[in-house]
Amino acid sequence: MKNGIILFNPRSAKWKHRIPNSILQIAASIHNKYDYVFVDGNLEKNCWEKIKSYLDSNEFNYFALTVMPGLQLKQAIPFSKSVRENYPEVKIIWGGYFASNQADVSLNSGFVDFVINGPGDKAFPQLINALEHKNDFTGIKNLIFKDGNRIFRTPKADLLDQDSLPPLPYNYLNNFYSLEKYLGKTFLGRRTASYHSSVGCPFTCSFCAVVPIYEARWKGKSAENIFNDLMFLKEQFQIDAVEFHDNNFFVSEKRTLEFSELVRNQKINWWGEGRIDTIDKYKDDSLALMKEAGCKMIFFGAETGNDEVLKQMDKGGTQSRSQIKNFAARLKLFNIIPEYSFVLGLPAENESKVYQQINDDINFIKEIKEINPDTEIIIYVYSPVPTKDSELYQKVTDAGFRFPEKLEDWLSPQWENFDLRKNPLTPWLKPYMIDRIKNFETVLNGYSPTVSDYKLTPIQKKVIKFFSGWRYKTRFYYLPYEIKFLQHFWLKYRQPEIEGFYSE
Template identity: 60%
Template structure:
């Protein structure tokens, strides 16, 4: 009775992705402990599936990966049921949500341990300690509740691991549980798009980002050669024709990005990744051309704001400015790389008038970006706080009266369920009228410039929406865009920030 069951809660409606995070944990115990994976995206009743494994009496450890947002509901419901019916099961959570909200998770009584960051070493060491009744207090990257006084205890952070030293992900064993082609979905990138993580962390300290408290401005990457080897294996064995790199920051190293591009170019795959504008703006033209020639079709950038004061408030770091955001969007036109810019509207300010002025500034700035490069994809989020201790922005958030939910059940209440999608921020400094203005502008903007990632919408439908939205856009009339919303709903317009590609 020492097998390990690993659970990836549901995060998507139809387009599944290779469960890389939980597969990393499987790799960490592979060959030492028997393991099984349950993917909530692929199961009609994943809780029943979990119970079927636990009923055998062979599985003592249950690991969850939990991101904020869609995964949270299924994770909480499953954890509660498992703890009630199988109280001796050791439940271990990892991922951004438990790492950033450890008190809510551990005081729930459902979860025994949290892996605080990478679990490649921490998870197997914890299983070893529990199996052999040995101390676990000195295992790095752990959070747990002390059995003596009930206080939450965090162990020291481990240095980031050399990614090339880690064992390969057990794709073939995953295929024994779910046909791996199920995870290769059709997207605007290709017919069989694979998800891949080539690095962990990010070397910046943006105070609105959930990555910062976990990785503390550190970044480690696999070599270009090993990334290429993994991608080619999945291409050759299961037919992948495109790649989504889910790294927090794929393009930290120009040399690595170019080397990978030259390796992957002969494979004729299209791909997408995430970057910083101030990092990539320093890339040579020859590097950007090599990246495009290798099939890179679109790059996601956290633009956040065109207002330099807001960038400073967000601790954006680096050298990014509003002027640079516009200049780089224009520069990418000649390489035919689509810049996908995300903006965060509604950061705290001393007065409602200042908050509203900031929103109006960003709306005007987004229109300036579109003017220089109409192909720029725009993703709009409403600011929602991230617990980044010590940051000035987080202090402002707390002073405004904002509070996170205190219990796990509160996190899946109707008011909080979409919190991390930044659609319902519950932030005291934002009025309903401000939220409406942001959402209405987004509706009009998406009407004039429908996303290229929506592969279902025909050109005729796009032209129709553009015609209706163009008058509003040019005249700055964003209120009550019901006619656009009706068409978007009827034609099931796809929003990348919620639904991905």
């Protein structure tokens, strides 16, 4: 058997297929060192048959995949299990947020051999090299593995200088899947690429899956290298827009401005994720330049209008109810759309308090829409993440919440919805509360359709707003069947969400 590597991207989206940057990053680390192939579950009609055909060739000794919470588990778990059962000599390596945050249950499954705990730019090729030469791998950083009945975690590696990393092998990927298939039409442009310009985040929000992995660390590429990469994609594949799927693109105002200066005349629209209390410190001239350079929308974790809950979330910095409102008004002056996400349904002292907080946040969202009607609203139901040292996670476990102890249990519809932040399975959140959140979301998105759903015509938007208006204004959100009917059967409308909240 040769030492070939299958890099597998499990299906992560139902309709929007992004460039699989996670496995491209790993591919860059082994390019010209090992033979490898890509398998993308988003584009394969029969994904398992493709994987099986490679393994049957007897040329592949490693099955490596990125595993994010939610949809990717539907292929990651059964395919990994089938590889173990049918090709027991093949080593199975998982990476991604789910793998890192649920490493114990993954390794205890018996069909995951190693977890790359964080960036794999060094850890992955070092692991392959150690396995190929039968060398000790216990000194490799960013690694989790099982030896007997014990699970071992090696120390975290320092984040690498992102400019020192090799370029992503876009052209090699293009040999397997035409890059055209990843450049979809969005509200940003006709050919929208996805791109990662940094790793990590310097903050420690207690509900964020990134925190246990990066531990408040962040490293970004230089503006010049970001620009050069985008110019390559523009020249080779004619992109006209880009989504920055960094955990926090806007950490450095200096870097943001340097990038904006470089890209301002290239006719590339862009979107990224940031923090309100970070960008609110930007100068007005900086925001004006960003808009001129193509920044159309920024995603922010507003989370809640309750200052006490914001502290409970360990949002850090100075984010507050008043700042969230004022910042929405400020961005309106520059015609940059704020995309605010809210997390509803956190634990509280009693059932009444939980429900009150939900209703308070619903009213706060409506305040934001009054201040800046263009504000996009994304609503999540709170789902715990294993940030075990946080006060919030302690509160969650004290209330009786537990993660599955068996990996295959994550395939149940209930835990899939948990991953997608639709049904959290948390003991303090009752069905009528979830109904309240979802019904309001339906009414809100009928009354104020998202610009991201560019397929809706002006007439369709007027019709759905007409049918939703009385509910929105009277606060009667109960059983909005007429809106759901219009959305599903006439508008083919989908609720706005960050499809890649746990993006690839």
